[in-house]
Amino acid sequence: MSQTPGTTGTTALAMANPWAVVPSLGNLDAYISAVNRLPMLTAEEEHEYAKKLKEDNDLEAAGKLVLSHLRLVVSVSRKYLGYGLPHGDLIQEGNIGLMKAVKRFDPDQGVRLVSYALHWIKAEIHEYILKNWRMVKVATTKAQRKLFFNLRSMKQGFKDEADAQTHRETLTDAQIAVMARELNVKREEVIEMETRMSGGDVVLDPGPADDGEEAFGPIAYLADASHEPTAQLESRERDAMATEGISEALEQLDPRSRRIVEERWLRVNDDGSGGMTLHELAAEYGVSAERIRQIEVAAMKKMRKSLAAYA
Secondary structure (H helix, E strand, O other): OOOOHHHHHHHHHHHHOHHHHOOOOOOHHHHHHHHHHOOOOOHHHHHHHHHHHHHHOOHHHHHHHHHOOHHHHHHHHHOOHHHOOOHHHHHHHHHHHHHHHHHHOOHHHOOOHHHHHHHHHHHHHHHHHHHHOOOOOOOOOHHHHHHHHHHHHHHHHHHHHHOOOOOOOOOOHHHHHHHHHHHOOOHHHHHHHHHHHHOOOOOOOOOEOOOOOEOOOOHHHHOOHHHOHHHHHHHHHHHHHHHHHHHHHHHOOOHHHHHHHHHHHHOEOOOOOEOOOHHHHHHHHOOOHHHHHHHHHHHHHHHHHHHHHHO
């Protein structure tokens, strides 16, 4: 069988330094194209490399086993694109599963690595999806995980059957019963999982809008300013200032200045009215209202200095 020059060059480079032909996942198209050109191992080569890894911990042999199955990870990861997660991340997680499989693979069991690795690749991708698909966990038990990963495909199958008759987005009672029976879960679990998977994520903090203005999001309803640490500290400081602070500031005044401040600013009568007016205080002390105002201004200035020192 003839080979194109590009294929021959790639094969030769892969044999000399296998990792050199695999680009970063940052360029996904180049990565997929490269792994699809990597040479497949024969059963004899696979067995030989697996023996070297198991008996001699040969890392070069491990690398060749991994590289020859990278295309398998790409193929498996495509089946999970419907969950809205980056394809590159799915491939990366699948590659972790592949490496775990290579490490645990026993060549004397009589099975090919592709069959053994399939389980590990899927398991790693499943774990990644369950952790990252939604912030709220949607599947915690083994049965719920099975339901999570089969509901979408089973629902699609029901939809394909009904396409000739009607376009139905939600599951019927009969379809729910079939799912519950085949997946060995309760009807209520099928309904709950369908509801949770069909609901969209909500952005709590949308950030600035296109016009530069702050966008309003649900996080505004969730914020509790009364229990925010800085707000609580400020509240305690205000309370202390309004009690001990003012008491200490008043102690710095002479009796006349103190009484004027208390009557003008701190006195509240039973009917809700304030204390004495400037003219009432002026009549009591036998001075003008302007003089009372000057005493008040000087007393307030002295109190502000005292409160600043207290703070």
